[in-house]
Structures are given as structure tokens and as C-alpha cells.
Amino acid sequence: RMTKELVxxxxxxxxxxxxxxxxxxxxxxRGSQYASHEYQERLKKYGMKGSMSxxxxxxxxxxxxxxxxxLKKELVYLETFSTRAEAKKRIFEYIACFxxxxxxxxxxxxxxxxxxxRTYRKTA
Numbered sequence: 001r002m003t004k005e006l007v008x009x010x011x012x013x014x015x016x017x018x019x020x021x022x023x024x025x026x027x028x029x030r031g032s033q034y035a036s037h038e039y040q041e042r043l044k045k046y047g048m049k050g051s052m053s054x055x056x057x058x059x060x061x062x063x064x065x066x067x068x069x070x071l072k073k074e075l076v077y078l079e080t081f082s083t084r085a086e087a088k089k090r091i092f093e094y095i096a097c098f099x100x101x102x103x104x105x106x107x108x109x110x111x112x113x114x115x116x117x118r119t120y121r122k123t124a
Contacts (some may be wrong), residue, residue, distance in 0.1 A: 004033040008042060015046050022124075027051040029061060071099075 012016045013025075028034040034052065044052045053060030075094045082086035100113040108116045 002033060004036050004039060005123050007031075007033045008039060011039070011042055011046075020047075020108060024048045027053070027060075030055060054073055071095075 024047070028051070031080045033039060033048075040050060042057055052123050058065065071091070072092065075090065079090065081090065102112060103114075104112055111119070
């Protein structure tokens with residue numbers, strides 16, 4: 001379930017891991033959890049500018065929809081998970097280890113997301 005508490009926890013975790021120094025544009029859909037007063041206040045606290053997709057416009061979230069499609073094709077549809085904990089662990093491993101660490105992406109010059117981020121940080 002996508003609850004306000006879940007997305008707040010995810011935002012807090014992302015902030016603690018990345019500690020962004022520059023302005024961050026935070027894009028989401030129009031879900032009530034993202035529109036909540038508490039979530040919007042947390043974005044302000046972290047110095048992030050909120051952005052929401054337009055109502056009924058799937059094109060605003062093309063990147064994440066593409067990612068979800070890849071995640072399903074390369075992991076979810078190929079495995080059977082016995083428990084939610086197992087599914088959570090495997091999805092984390094897929095994203096953190098394979099998708100970000102080993103899978104090259106044409107949209108960022110045929111490097112991994114981790115390589116792209118390291119290059120960006122060196123030049124920023």
C-alpha cells in the first residue's frame with residue numbers, strides 16, 4: 001500500500017543517503033500522499049522543489065513507467081517470491097546492485113547510473 005508514512009520514510013531515506021547540496025526537483029504523480037501537507041513540508045525542510053504530473057497525463061511520468069516495465073520484465077515476471085520480505089529483498093538487490101551498478105543505459109551514454117552519477121559529481 002502506498003501510504004503517506006511509506007513515502008515520507010522513502011523521502012527521508014533518500015535524503016539521508018544522498019545529502020543533496022544543490023536544489024533538487026522532486027517529481028511525483030498527484031497521489032494524496034505526495035500532496036499531503038506533511039509531505040510538502042518535508043520537501044521544504046530538505047530544500048526540494050515539488051513538481052507533480054498533470055492530471056491524467058501519463059507522459060509526465062514516462063521515465064518511471066519505463067523503469068517499472070523493465071523491472072517487471074527483468075525480475076518480477078521471471079521469479080516467484082515466497083514472501084513479501086523475499087520480494088522486497090530481491091527488488092532491492094536488482095535495483096541497487098544490477099540496475100544501478102551493472103546495467104548500462106543508452107539514455108546516459110551507455111554507462112551505468114552509478115558511473116553517470118560519479119562523473120556528474122566530479123564535474124559539478
